Amino acid sequence: QVQxxxxxxxxxxxxxxxxLSCTASGSIESINVMGWYRQAPGKQRxxxxxxxxxxxxxxxxxxxxxxxxxxDSARNTVYLQMNSLKPEDTGVYYxxxxxxxxxxxxxYPRAYWGQGTxxxxxx
Numbered sequence: 001q002v003q004x005x006x007x008x009x010x011x012x013x014x015x016x017x018x019x020l021s022c023t024a025s026g027s028i029e030s031i032n033v034m035g036w037y038r039q040a041p042g043k044q045r046x047x048x049x050x051x052x053x054x055x056x057x058x059x060x061x062x063x064x065x066x067x068x069x070x071x072d073s074a075r076n077t078v079y080l081q082m083n084s085l086k087p088e089d090t091g092v093y094y095x096x097x098x099x100x101x102x103x104x105x106x107x108y109p110r111a112y113w114g115q116g117t118x119x120x121x122x123x
């Protein structure tokens with residue numbers, strides 16, 4: 001059973017920084033894509049940043065130049081460094097993973113989600 005556990009959310013003033021972490025646990029051999037999505041109150045869940053196993057990254061236009069995603073594949077962990085935070089970055093941030101190969105070499109193409117961590121940017 002794969003589980004994603006996030007940490008690092010909190011309250012920060014505009015212009016501040018936060019770093020989110022997410023670790024996938026279970027009998028995992030590899031993960032194709034790990035990333036972060038966020039959901040603001042009353043809005044849909046949108047992609048923030050994703051990182052593929054080959055090293056490619058993709059960012060939402062609204063965070064490009066301010067956020068940086070990185071990944072430690074050996075630890076099945078993905079990070080999101082968020083700088084120059086704005087009030088509109090407020091929301092619940094969800095860790096995402098898909099394309100998981102287990103140590104038994106079984107492939108699961110479905111998406112997995114963490115429980116979410118709240119990020120609030122406010123003065």
